[in-house]
Amino acid sequence: MKILVCIKQVPESDNSFIIDDPQNWICSESFSYKMNRFDESALEEALSIKDRYKSVVIDVLSVGPENSKDIIRRALGMGADAGIHIFCDADGYVSPFLTASCIAYYIKENSYDLIFTGAMSEDYMQGQVGPLTAEMAGLPCVSFVVKQEISHDQKNIYVEREFGGGLIESFELKLPALFTIQGGVNKPRYPSLSNMLRANRAEINAINSDLIGKTDPKPVTLRMTIPEKRREGYVLSGSVQEKAAKLIRILSQKAFIT
Amino acid sequence: MVAMRKPDHKLIFIIVEHYENKPKAIVFELAACADKIKKVCPAEIKFIILGMETEKLSFEITRTTGLDAIAIEINELALYNSEIYKMVINNLAAEFLPSFIIIGHTPRGLDFASGLAVRMKAAFITGVEDLMEEGEKIYFKRQMFYGKINAHIAANSEPLIITVQPGIFEPYKPDKTSPGKVETRRVEYFPEFIRAKGIRRCKYQDSSISEAKVIVSAGNGIEEKKNLDLIYKLADIFPGSAVGGSRILIDRGWLEYRQQIGLTGAQVAPELYIACGISGASQHLAGMRKSGFVVAINRDPKAAIFNESDVSVIEDLNKFIPAFLEEYEKRKI
Numbered sequence: 290m291k292i293l294v295c296i297k298q299v300p301e302s303d304n305s306f307i308i309d310d311p312q313n314w315i316c317s318e319s320f321s322y323k324m325n326r327f328d329e330s331a332l333e334e335a336l337s338i339k340d341r342y343k344s345v346v347i348d349v350l351s352v353g354p355e356n357s358k359d360i361i362r363r364a365l366g367m368g369a370d371a372g373i374h375i376f377c378d379a380d381g382y383v384s385p386f387l388t389a390s391c392i393a394y395y396i397k398e399n400s401y402d403l404i405f406t407g408a409m410s411e412d413y414m415q416g417q418v419g420p421l422t423a424e425m426a427g428l429p430c431v432s433f434v435v436k437q438e439i440s441h442d443q444k445n446i447y448v449e450r451e452f453g454g455g456l457i458e459s460f461e462l463k464l465p466a467l468f469t470i471q472g473g474v475n476k477p478r479y480p481s482l483s484n485m486l487r488a489n490r491a492e493i494n495a496i497n498s499d500l501i502g503k504t505d506p507k508p509v510t511l512r513m514t515i516p517e518k519r520r521e522g523y524v525l526s527g528s529v530q531e532k533a534a535k536l537i538r539i540l541s542q543k544a545f546i547t
Numbered sequence: 548m549v550a551m552r553k554p555d556h557k558l559i560f561i562i563v564e565h566y567e568n569k570p571k572a573i574v575f576e577l578a579a580c581a582d583k584i585k586k587v588c589p590a591e592i593k594f595i596i597l598g599m600e601t602e603k604l605s606f607e608i609t610r611t612t613g614l615d616a617i618a619i620e621i622n623e624l625a626l627y628n629s630e631i632y633k634m635v636i637n638n639l640a641a642e643f644l645p646s647f648i649i650i651g652h653t654p655r656g657l658d659f660a661s662g663l664a665v666r667m668k669a670a671f672i673t674g675v676e677d678l679m680e681e682g683e684k685i686y687f688k689r690q691m692f693y694g695k696i697n698a699h700i701a702a703n704s705e706p707l708i709i710t711v712q713p714g715i716f717e718p719y720k721p722d723k724t725s726p727g728k729v730e731t732r733r734v735e736y737f738p739e740f741i742r743a744k745g746i747r748r749c750k751y752q753d754s755s756i757s758e759a760k761v762i763v764s765a766g767n768g769i770e771e772k773k774n775l776d777l778i779y780k781l782a783d784i785f786p787g788s789a790v791g792g793s794r795i796l797i798d799r800g801w802l803e804y805r806q807q808i809g810l811t812g813a814q815v816a817p818e819l820y821i822a823c824g825i826s827g828a829s830q831h832l833a834g835m836r837k838s839g840f841v842v843a844i845n846r847d848p849k850a851a852i853f854n855e856s857d858v859s860v861i862e863d864l865n866k867f868i869p870a871f872l873e874e875y876e877k878r879k880i
């Protein structure tokens with residue numbers, strides 16, 4: 290059985306996100322990156338299947354600039370078998386339709402039984418690429434999966450997905466199919482030293498996205514802004530003790546503490 | 548540009564999310580969003596309701612909103628199935644040519660919205676929180692980058708599918724209350740790939756957290772489980788208080804599900820909400836935005852939660868909360 294896990298590099302949350310001059314993107318020069326948290330869960334889910342069925346092969350794929358190779362190596366370190374990098378060096382917003390059509394192209398060329406993506410990326414926060422990819426590749430899809438179980442003959446899969454309010458929906462599908470994995474459903478493992486050594490030497494299959502016939506994304510006009518304050522957000526100043534004393538004063542004036 | 552030209556009479560579809568024959572709260576928020584679009588470009592609004600027996604539900608929705616509905620009854624839809632949703636809505640769209648399709652930004656909505664967008668060759672914007680008119684265009688506002696930046700996005704083509712964040716638009720209240728019309732249709736469709744097995748409750752929610760006057764909430768910023776002690780100690784100061792948390796802590800098993808605040812947890816409106824080490828992702832805000840007074844403690848001055856707080860404490864919570872408890876003790880003597 291062959292599994293593909295789609296992973297994305299995202300800027301760490303503590304980067305300072307500064308809007309660029311024409312206001313249509315952010316300055317990303319000094320960013321530090323990591324693997325999208327939801328994608329770590331997606332990969333862990335795939336690795337747990339491999340733990341059970343040794344013959345399973347896991348490929349990871351990322352669409353992005355040159356440094357996306359770092360998270361591909363990290364994924365190999367966690368236990369994935371091979372990495373694919375679809376190079377796409379767009380400086381600015383990359384339409385999820387574009388990303389999805391690159392992934393769908395690769396899926397069609399190299400048949401997979403199972404495809405996992407994260408439920409959403411922490412930077413774009415759209416929750417689109419997984420289900421878009423499924424539709425473009427002609428695969429059934431279930432999103433926000435919290436549990437999966439593959440049948441012994443590896444032809445069918447049972448999944449549970451989140452509905453909200455503590456409710457769980459369950460489905461059965463024939464493979465191949467694509468699932469988006471909800472965050473927090475497992476505890477992603479750390480890369481092991483021996484895997485990391487292998488990962489650093491590993492050949493990553495590099496493909497240029499220019500060579501892929503992509504679905505035309507519907508053009509959008511984009512403008513970035515700093516979120517407006519919905520409440521006053523009075524900032525306390527001074528030392529830690531002074532701030533604590535100020536907060537106590539405010540809360541007792543409002544009669545929250547007596 | 549064809550899109551968003553004003554004088555045309557446009558059509559807006561709202562896809563109704565329902566459970567146990569009741570509309571989910573989001574439906575009336577979607578109607579409010581549709582109404583706001585309608586104020587910018589004149590349009591007719593129609594609810595689209597898919598299910599096995601949808602007539603009763605349709606009458607309820609059209610009565611409370613005064614808006615029309617198309618109820619599609621499909622015997623195979625006793626349980627939700629994305630294949631059927633995509634097929635049926637796509638066919639309806641081909642017949643009615645809506646300019647906008649509005650769907651909840653919920654696990655259910657996100658399950659079929661993308662596939663529908665591909666099939667319809669529609670422009671697609673997810674996680675919408677607001678909209679503004681500018682020139683000929685409607686810009687839709689959504690969070691990006693951990694909520695630290697907003698993107699305003701305008702589609703340059705029609706149709707446009709949007710998914711709308713729950714808990715943001717005030718539920719739609721019509722001026723006139725004559726009920727809307729319901730058109731009922733019957734469709735047959737046998738899903739090819741996906742077999743729905745059922746829906747069940749796996750985690751129980753009690754209402755205790757919703758009744759609390761004060762909620763002290765912990766997020767990923769508490770870093771270690773043992774630091775929850777600080778959160779409980781802080782909560783102890785306030786009469787009628789409860790401890791809540793962001794989803795991450797519930798997923799880790801550090802707090803119980805009934806304590807989860809947010810889109811997929813409890814929606815609360817205490818008099819005081821203290822967010823400790825919470826970044827302010829929209830899914831969390833969806834659960835606490837209606838709080839009376841909000842204090843946020845976060846060491847990152849740019850954290851999105853500070854846009855939603857009345858008082859901002861830019862500090863390491865492991866230093867601030869002990870200092871706060873100490874000052875509080877001093878004051879009592």
Ligand SMILES: Cc1cc2nc3c(=O)[nH]c(=O)nc-3n(C[C@H](O)[C@H](O)[C@H](O)COP(=O)(O)OP(=O)(O)OC[C@H]3O[C@@H](n4cnc5c(N)ncnc54)[C@H](O)[C@@H]3O)c2cc1C
Pocket residue numbers: 408409433653654765766767768769770792793794795807808809810811812813823824825826827828829830831834844845846847850862863864865
């Ligand atoms: C479909 C869906 C449903 C969801 N439902 C929910 C939901 O119901 N509820 C919910 O909460 N989330 C929900 N989420 C998850 C949500 O998107 C966020 O991932 C989550 O809310 C983030 O939690 P957080 O703010 O605690 O953690 P993070 O985003 O990791 O933020 C931690 C914050 O703590 C700060 N910090 C770190 N260390 C310290 C310190 N020592 N002192 C002070 N501050 C510190 C950091 O600056 C950061 O701002 C959902 C997601 C999806 C996709």
Ligand SMILES: Nc1ncnc2c1ncn2[C@@H]1O[C@H](COP(=O)(O)O)[C@@H](O)[C@H]1O
Pocket residue numbers: 295296297325327328331350351352353385388405406407408409410411413414415416417418419
């Ligand atoms: N550039 C990318 N390369 C590989 N996978 C991606 C990429 N962008 C998004 N994905 C996958 O799609 C999921 C949802 O992303 P998004 O639609 O951006 O919220 C992510 O969790 C990834 O699994």
